[in-house]
Amino acid sequence: MNISIEWVYKTPRGTETIFRSEEMTAEKGLLVAEDLERTGRAKSIAFTDSFDSTWTIKELKRYIKEIETEPHNITVYFDGGFDRTTSTAGLGCVIYFEQSGKSYRVRKNAPSEVLKSNNEAEYAALYLSLVELELLNVHHLPVVFIGDSQVVINQMSGEWALLEKDLSNWADRIDEKLKKLGIRPKYELVPRKSNAEADRLATQALNGINITAQLELTADND
Structure with missing residues (x-):
């Protein structure tokens, strides 16, 4: 924090x-x-x-x-991609956090065949990050969520109205999960190039490459 x-x-x-x-x-x-x-x-x-x-x-x-012994100082990057040709989506998220005096990075992606648009994929990627935070036992903490989707960032932060039913349903699911975990979200919009790691994970998911990894960050690999 x-x-x-x-x-x-x-x-x-x-x-x-x-x-x-x-x-x-x-x-x-x-x-x-x-x-x-x-x-x-x-x-x-x-x-x-x-x-x-x-x-x-x-x-x-x-x-x-x-x-001190729980995950804290948490920053989440998320991104979703959608292939109109195959009607499949790829979701990616990267979570940076500190725990017991050490820094860590979690990378996670997932494919989906039930989404209908790129905007829906972006929302699903944000939800995926919350599932990962729950697995890390993150609760009652502030968390910064960073993405390159103007739609998701502006709608979740309350800057834009939510008019589409599919997106509104995702927003409701996300708000419910945030409330359950006691997470206080802060949303930040960044250019696509600043979200390259999450974007790459989403693309890999679209290409059938599944990734679940946690790494302790040191001077050698940071």
Whole structure:
């Protein structure tokens, strides 16, 4: 989880002003806040996450301790492809997360013969990522979902209206799964080239290549 710090600075003569930091990881933010406390000049310190939720130092410490051995700092890339000639779809997702001080990547794809359009394939790919998050035991955490589909990103974030029944049904399934897992989603739209890994997985699924893999990321393979 990324946060920003807001603190009230008080001079020895009692003059006060408010400072707000750039965004940083929760762990780094806690270190900075504890250092600010030691100066004796910080009248109050609060944290704000990317979902505009506020945290105290005590709450952030408890959060970091609770999630240390569970998947956290999660980013999901998803993509779907549809072949009109064969009426088949390919779904792909890539999940990056941290757990017990290590970084991991999960890659998953799947074919489908029951979808009717590329937009539906994109929704199905997003749902596939939620199934994988559930298998990882991700729950009650913020998660960033990144895709190159304007339709899915803008509809799921509430920017665009959902008019097509098939897509609306997928959106409902996704919202239900998010609620069940307690996941707070943040949706980000990126250019296709920035979603190449998920796109490649979707294409491989269309070509009959099934992939399910988890890798610990190190300096050698990152």
